[in-house]
Amino acid sequence: MNTLRSLIPYVMRYRWRLIAGLVAITISNVFSILIPRYVGHTVDTIAHGSGPGHVTAEFLLQQGLIIVGLSIGSGVFLFLTRQTIIVLSRLVEYDLRNNFLSHVQSLSVGWFNNTPTGDVMALATNDIGAVREFVGPAVMYTANTITTFLFAMTMMLTLSVKITLLALIPLPLVSYSVYRLGKRIHGLFGDVQKQYADLTSQAQENMSGVRVVRAYVREQYAIDAFASMSRLYRTKNMRLVKTQALMMPVMMALIGLSQLIVLGVGGLDVARGVHTIGDITQFFGYISQLIWPVIAIGWVTNLVQRGIVSMGRLNKIFDMKPEIADSSGTDNMVTAIGGRIEFRNVSFRYRPELPLVLKDVSFTVNRGDTLAIIGRTGSGKTTIVNLIARMYDVTEGEILIDGRPIKSIPIHVLRSAIGVVTQETFLFSDTIAGNIRFGRREAPMGKVEEAAKIARLYDNVEGFPNKFETIVGERGITLSGGQKQRTSIARAVLREPNILMLDDALSAVDTETEDEILMRLRDVMRNRTSILIAHRISTVKDADQIIVLDHGGISEQGTHEELLELRGEYSRIYERQLLEAALESL
Numbered sequence: 266m267n268t269l270r271s272l273i274p275y276v277m278r279y280r281w282r283l284i285a286g287l288v289a290i291t292i293s294n295v296f297s298i299l300i301p302r303y304v305g306h307t308v309d310t311i312a313h314g315s316g317p318g319h320v321t322a323e324f325l326l327q328q329g330l331i332i333v334g335l336s337i338g339s340g341v342f343l344f345l346t347r348q349t350i351i352v353l354s355r356l357v358e359y360d361l362r363n364n365f366l367s368h369v370q371s372l373s374v375g376w377f378n379n380t381p382t383g384d385v386m387a388l389a390t391n392d393i394g395a396v397r398e399f400v401g402p403a404v405m406y407t408a409n410t411i412t413t414f415l416f417a418m419t420m421m422l423t424l425s426v427k428i429t430l431l432a433l434i435p436l437p438l439v440s441y442s443v444y445r446l447g448k449r450i451h452g453l454f455g456d457v458q459k460q461y462a463d464l465t466s467q468a469q470e471n472m473s474g475v476r477v478v479r480a481y482v483r484e485q486y487a488i489d490a491f492a493s494m495s496r497l498y499r500t501k502n503m504r505l506v507k508t509q510a511l512m513m514p515v516m517m518a519l520i521g522l523s524q525l526i527v528l529g530v531g532g533l534d535v536a537r538g539v540h541t542i543g544d545i546t547q548f549f550g551y552i553s554q555l556i557w558p559v560i561a562i563g564w565v566t567n568l569v570q571r572g573i574v575s576m577g578r579l580n581k582i583f584d585m586k587p588e589i590a591d592s593s594g595t596d597n598m599v600t601a602i603g604g605r606i607e608f609r610n611v612s613f614r615y616r617p618e619l620p621l622v623l624k625d626v627s628f629t630v631n632r633g634d635t636l637a638i639i640g641r642t643g644s645g646k647t648t649i650v651n652l653i654a655r656m657y658d659v660t661e662g663e664i665l666i667d668g669r670p671i672k673s674i675p676i677h678v679l680r681s682a683i684g685v686v687t688q689e690t691f692l693f694s695d696t697i698a699g700n701i702r703f704g705r706r707e708a709p710m711g712k713v714e715e716a717a718k719i720a721r722l723y724d725n726v727e728g729f730p731n732k733f734e735t736i737v738g739e740r741g742i743t744l745s746g747g748q749k750q751r752t753s754i755a756r757a758v759l760r761e762p763n764i765l766m767l768d769d770a771l772s773a774v775d776t777e778t779e780d781e782i783l784m785r786l787r788d789v790m791r792n793r794t795s796i797l798i799a800h801r802i803s804t805v806k807d808a809d810q811i812i813v814l815d816h817g818g819i820s821e822q823g824t825h826e827e828l829l830e831l832r833g834e835y836s837r838i839y840e841r842q843l844l845e846a847a848l849e850s851l
């Protein structure tokens with residue numbers, strides 16, 4: 266129950282709505298509980314009303330109107346109940362989901378790496394849905410069950426204690442069987458949903474990977490794999506349908522038993538003259554009013570259990586603190602950064618159980634300088650970029666920006682000063698302009714065009730059907746790898762960052778275009794710091810400083826000329842690439 270405590274503030278915000286709903290449900294039940302009474306009275310009047318002046322058309326009309334009036338009254342307040350309590354649950358769901366998403370956004374990149382996206386999606390949809398059903402339907406039906414029971418029982422007991430007790434015997438069985446069957450159905454339903462999720466992701470993979478499937482002539486394999494998943498989906502659905510089909514007959518049989526008891530015991534009482542036919546008719550009315558609340562007990566028990574489990578899962582996420590956040594050590598006086606970067610004996614591992622990926626790395630980049638990093642795949646280049654943007658904190662050593670420990674700089678100040686082109690380009694399903702503006706929504710079109718020119722994207726965009734307003738991605742045009750990279754470069758340039766980091770961002774453009782982009786960037790970055798990661802010597806040779814990374818450590822460091830003189834790894838790469846270029850131009 267402790268798990269649900271975190272829900273209290275969400276519900277308290279709408280407490281008047283809740284109270285109004287509870288009042289409405291009580292009034293609705295007062296109306297409906299009176300109906301059997303009038304029906305019984307009418308039946309009695311008809312039964313022994315053969316004498317004159319008893320059953321008249323006016324009397325029947327009057328009774329009929331009363332009964333209809335009571336039904337309408339009950340219906341109106343039931344409507345108000347739903348309008349308050351179910352709407353309340355939707356409002357709570359809305360607040361909860363928004364809080365969940367903004368909390369998840371604040372969690373560290375490391376957490377995202379280790380948590381499957383599907384799990385987060387399940388929390389945001391299924392679990393929040395289960396909590397909503399607890400706040401809405403479960404509360405509403407509980408209130409309904411309690412009031413109906415109180416009213417109906419009072420009425421029944423005043424009529425006959427004996428018939429009441431006997432008629433109630435089968436009802437707990439109804440609740441119990443609904444509870445058990447409901448649990449089973451939920452489990453089976455979960456299986457079906459999971460299978461459906463697998464099926465859709467399989468289908469989606471086949472669609473988006475269609476070129477790979479074709480190229481490797483794996484169509485039949487893809488079709489077979491899909492068919493077998495589809496078959497499983499059908500089997501699981503059949504299992505669910507069978508259990509669902511059991512629900513109604515079982516319930517109806519048990520409820521029929523109750524009615525049978527009333528009919529038998531009540532019938533004998535009527536014969537003996539203890540009760541009137543109208544009394545027994547009333548009883549039938551009450552029993553039928555109790556059916557739904559009795560079913561609800563079993564159902565609500567499931568909702569409550571699910572709600573608690575789901576809230577527990579959500580609480581676990583809510584209790585998680587972002588690993589990287591401003592703290593007491595943050596100096597809020599820092600509102601801008603210049604761009605001098607210093608690594609002091611930095612070592613880093615991604616997780617405590619993993620090996621070090623950076624070992625004792627030290628270097629300094631002065632403001633306005635360009636540092637180039639070159640090295641084998643997996644040597645730790647991207648990791649350095651991640652650390653400068655403080656996506657992770659160092660394991661040992663220290664990073665200083667403008668001579669200040671990176672941890673003392675407010676995170677938003679640090680990241681606002683950085684423009685990064687990640688190794689894997691990511692574009693949103695938006696227009697080209699929207700993608701370029703991602704880090705600076707208010708930038709005027711002139712600036713966007715300028716950034717596109719620097720990234721050598723402008724001419725391409727001019728050729729697109731809607732120019733800068735062309736949508737990219739699944740709903741629009743497909744960009745080439747190089748166009749995507751250059752869009753990301755334009756996005757980073759538009760920010761006018763004090764630190765620009767290009768992680769292998771020129772790998773998909775030819776050397777000629779690369780030269781032009783680098784030349785233009787040099788103008789833009791004159792007073793700003795750049796970090797350039799590349800595999801080609803042609804990209805890095807003009808940098809103020811070049812680092813060769815090897816297995817997480819710096820093996821060579823200096824300018825292009827200095828490194829060539831060393832005659833080490835760098836000059837070997839250089840000679841190999843010169844040779845390659847010469848062979849290509851043959």
Ligand SMILES: Nc1ncnc2c1ncn2[C@@H]1O[C@H](COP(=O)(O)OP(=O)(O)OP(=O)(O)O)[C@@H](O)[C@H]1O
Nearest residue numbers: 378615616622641642643644645646647648649688
């Ligand atoms: N999120 C992560 N969690 C755990 N290990 C990681 C993570 N990211 C990278 N690594 C590991 O850290 C090492 C360095 O990776 P990094 O991405 O920095 O290499 P890189 O030099 O950028 O390589 P490439 O040239 O292929 O881009 C690799 O061994 C990699 O497996």
Ligand SMILES: [Mg+2]
Nearest residue numbers: 646647648688
């Ligand atoms: Mg990398």
